[in-house]
Amino acid sequence: MVQALNAALRQCLRDDPRTLVFGEDVGRLGGVFRVTDGLQDEFGARVFDTPLAESGIVGIAIGLAMAGWRPVPEIQFDGFSFPALDQVLTNLAKYRGRSRGAYDMAVTLRVPSFGGISGPEHHSESPETLYAHTAGLKVVSPSGPQEAFHLLVQAVEEPDPVIFLEPKSRYWAREEVSMTPSPLPVGKARIVRSGDDATLVAWGAMVRRCLEVAAAAEEDGVSLEVLDLRWLVPMDDETLVESVSRTGRAVVVHEAPRTGGMGAEVSARLMELAFRKLRAPVQRVTGWDVPYPAASAEHEYIPSLDRILLAVQRVLDE
Amino acid sequence: MDERRCYRLMLLARRLDEEAVRLQRQGELVAFPPMQGQEAAEVASVMALRETDQIFPSYREHGAAVARGVDLVGYLLAYRGAWNGGAYDFAGHHFAPIASAVGSHLLHAVGWAMGRRLDSGDEVAIVFFGEGATSEGDASEAFNFAGVYRAPVIFFCQNNGWAISVPAARQTAGEIWRRAAGFGIEGARVDGNDARAVYESVAEAASRARRGDGPTLIEAMTYRLGAHSTADDDRRYRSSEEVAERRADDPLDRMRATLEAEGVDASFFEAAELEARETIGRVRAGLTVTSDPPAVEMFDFVYAAPPPALARQRAEVGELS
Amino acid sequence: MAEFVFRLPDLAEGLEDAEVVEWRVAEGDQVELNQLLGEVQTSKATVEIPSPRTGRVVRVHAQPGELVRVGEPLVTFEVDDEPGVVGRVPHDRGARRRVRLRRPGQA
Numbered sequence: 038m039v040q041a042l043n044a045a046l047r048q049c050l051r052d053d054p055r056t057l058v059f060g061e062d063v064g065r066l067g068g069v070f071r072v073t074d075g076l077q078d079e080f081g082a083r084v085f086d087t088p089l090a091e092s093g094i095v096g097i098a099i100g101l102a103m104a105g106w107r108p109v110p111e112i113q114f115d116g117f118s119f120p121a122l123d124q125v126l127t128n129l130a131k132y133r134g135r136s137r138g139a140y141d142m143a144v145t146l147r148v149p150s151f152g153g154i155s156g157p158e159h160h161s162e163s164p165e166t167l168y169a170h171t172a173g174l175k176v177v178s179p180s181g182p183q184e185a186f187h188l189l190v191q192a193v194e195e196p197d198p199v200i201f202l203e204p205k206s207r208y209w210a211r212e213e214v215s216m217t218p219s220p221l222p223v224g225k226a227r228i229v230r231s232g233d234d235a236t237l238v239a240w241g242a243m244v245r246r247c248l249e250v251a252a253a254a255e256e257d258g259v260s261l262e263v264l265d266l267r268w269l270v271p272m273d274d275e276t277l278v279e280s281v282s283r284t285g286r287a288v289v290v291h292e293a294p295r296t297g298g299m300g301a302e303v304s305a306r307l308m309e310l311a312f313r314k315l316r317a318p319v320q321r322v323t324g325w326d327v328p329y330p331a332a333s334a335e336h337e338y339i340p341s342l343d344r345i346l347l348a349v350q351r352v353l354d355e
Numbered sequence: 356m357d358e359r360r361c362y363r364l365m366l367l368a369r370r371l372d373e374e375a376v377r378l379q380r381q382g383e384l385v386a387f388p389p390m391q392g393q394e395a396a397e398v399a400s401v402m403a404l405r406e407t408d409q410i411f412p413s414y415r416e417h418g419a420a421v422a423r424g425v426d427l428v429g430y431l432l433a434y435r436g437a438w439n440g441g442a443y444d445f446a447g448h449h450f451a452p453i454a455s456a457v458g459s460h461l462l463h464a465v466g467w468a469m470g471r472r473l474d475s476g477d478e479v480a481i482v483f484f485g486e487g488a489t490s491e492g493d494a495s496e497a498f499n500f501a502g503v504y505r506a507p508v509i510f511f512c513q514n515n516g517w518a519i520s521v522p523a524a525r526q527t528a529g530e531i532w533r534r535a536a537g538f539g540i541e542g543a544r545v546d547g548n549d550a551r552a553v554y555e556s557v558a559e560a561a562s563r564a565r566r567g568d569g570p571t572l573i574e575a576m577t578y579r580l581g582a583h584s585t586a587d588d589d590r591r592y593r594s595s596e597e598v599a600e601r602r603a604d605d606p607l608d609r610m611r612a613t614l615e616a617e618g619v620d621a622s623f624f625e626a627a628e629l630e631a632r633e634t635i636g637r638v639r640a641g642l643t644v645t646s647d648p649p650a651v652e653m654f655d656f657v658y659a660a661p662p663p664a665l666a667r668q669r670a671e672v673g674e675l676s
Numbered sequence: 677m678a679e680f681v682f683r684l685p686d687l688a689e690g691l692e693d694a695e696v697v698e699w700r701v702a703e704g705d706q707v708e709l710n711q712l713l714g715e716v717q718t719s720k721a722t723v724e725i726p727s728p729r730t731g732r733v734v735r736v737h738a739q740p741g742e743l744v745r746v747g748e749p750l751v752t753f754e755v756d757d758e759p760g761v762v763g764r765v766p767h768d769r770g771a772r773r774r775v776r777l778r779r780p781g782q783a
Contacts, residue, residue: 154690332436382685588721
């Protein structure tokens with residue numbers, strides 16, 4: 038996925054001379070995950086290192102956008118995005134409105150996100166709910182290398198601010214990537230595996246976990262559909278409702294803590310839009326309501342194969 | 356300053372640091388940020404304080420942990436991914452949990468110091484951070500609050516030249532110690548690789564704070580001889596020539612030279628080396644026989660008493676294990 | 677005597693594999709704890725690997741140029757028995773299941 042993201046950034050920098058890439062260690066080092074490797078060599082001053090200041094990074098992105106640039110800043114890790122939260126919530130999300138459309142906030146904020154890498158503290162957070170709950174932002178998470186290429190190019194081209202949550206545990210995943218425009222418009226989900234008995238709804242790193250669950254379920258004669266939401270905002274109600282109306286059962290899987298997580302939002306929408314098609318209450322398999330634990334306990338926190346299978350059993354049993 | 360003790364502690368810090376990198380390469384630790392080159396700054400500063408003065412470390416203060424006598428197995432458990440913040444006696448050692456969110460803990464030190472002042476206590480707080488942390492807004496807020504409230508806090512900035520791959524010259528256009536004047540607090544720059552100079556500057560700052568004359572910002576000039584962490588490859592952004600040049604200013608070598616010039620003979624250094632190696636051997640063995648806390652403990656320190664819904668989640672994990 | 681299999685650790689935040697660059701020891705060699713075994717190349721850096729044990733190298737599992745996945749054997753040692761050592765659970769990289777599903781209508 039790292040190379041796909043790198044290729045996407047390279048394409049954006051080439052195609053639009055107003056594109057800027059900046060953040061901590063993204064220039065000379067090429068990023069702590071090498072996502073911006075080689076970009077400074079090719080594009081010079083449009084790719085630069087900033088001082089260690091997340092609020093500063095987002096704040097200057099806002100100003101740069103006002104001056105007609107297309108900033109693609111990076112926050113080094115999810116858990117360090119919080120100093121910038123004020124700039125994101127108070128300004129990035131509101132500037133178009135505040136200026137009555139005079140300014141595009143064409144900012145794509147890249148944030149290496151989620152867990153599963155035995156990371157130190159603050160390196161494995163799932164902040165998507167905070168951003169999804171903030172009107173004025175778009176929020177997306179690619180589940181693999183091809184999605185990463187399509188979605189990043191698409192996000193950078195957006196005139197609206199996009200929070201781009203990259204699953205670090207998928208950074209080293211490999212697949213063939215075609216460097217074509219995204220076949221799907223912004224805000225569209227994707228059925229990544231068809232099935233009849235229940236729909237697993239996920240995004241980011243959990244899409245692969247759900248595919249593992251579907252393969253395991255198949256061994257037991259249970260057919261599971263896996264839906265990659267991709268865009269949390271704007272969320273694709275249509276595909277979600279179509280799938281769950283067909284299967285009648287839904288299990289939402291996310292790493293973020295249960296309370297107030299996006300699983301609750303998906304559940305509420307399904308209840309509102311597909312209540313009579315549901316044969317069972319929507320199940321959520323999530324991180325626990327605890328701060329993200331140390332690496333040694335991570336396997337008990339992130340939704341595991343067994344935990345998701347147990348939830349599938351619960352919807353089957355209704 | 357007890358120079359022999361300082362050398363022994365600095366040597367132990369160096370050997371611990373080297374061993375921890377090896378432990379990471381062997382899969383025993385998950386990640387480790389070496390502090391090689393910063394031993395004088397971290398050890399001599401702590402030596403200048405009382406045992407009851409509160410230390411606020413960031414994530415690279417292994418030398419300070421050694422100097423404060425923190426249980427090194429419990430300390431390294433943080434880097435083994437066993438418990439965020441570490442698993443040592445925080446309160447007993449007056450050594451706060453490891454802080455990885457850069458710059459966020461300066462305000463904690465200020466608040467603690469304000470609290471001591473309200474109690475008319477004369478302990479001081481020392482907070483360790485790098486030059487990169489001074490770019491965070493929270494750092495400026497901390498300097499400002501400390502000045503306004505005359506908090507008994509020592510801001511100990513180790514300017515080690517690099518914030519991962521960003522050199523100090525690109526981190527700030529100014530000199531960090533000079534910011535102090537702007538906040539109405541005392542500031543000083545010191546050779547961070549000169550143990551005696553560090554000791555004296557911290558002792559002076561502590562004295563100032565104890566008599567009610569407020570905070571001090573000390574900028575200790577040193578150098579990060581190792582990479583940012585075991586996940587970093589520093590050859591991508593700095594030359595080996597530069598590192599070799601700076602190694603000539605190794606604080607451990609300088610301390611040794613100082614002692615030799617004062618007539619300390621070879622047997623002292625041999626004994627110190629032996630003692631350090633024995634301690635490191637005990638730490639390695641200690642890590643091997645110390646289990647990680649069970650995963651369910653992630654529920655046990657979230658609240659003083661877990662609400663029912665959380666207790667149910669804990670039970671669910673217990674069932675699945 | 678006992679056998680100890682040293683598996684490739686995750687050397688930096690979620691890496692999946694590493695390529696062997698060179699060995700400094702050979703099968704049959706007696707090595708000390710922390711002695712340099714060799715070098716591997718990850719996506720991020722070239723990393724020196726110090727020996728995790730004192731013992732004899734029984735088997736080297738990959739040759740220079742070959743890729744090893746994290747968690748797979750790298751070097752097997754013959755070591756003295758280690759009494760009182762608490763076992764370390766290796767990273768569970770594969771998703772192993774214990775739950776089996778019952779289809780709707782099954783007992």
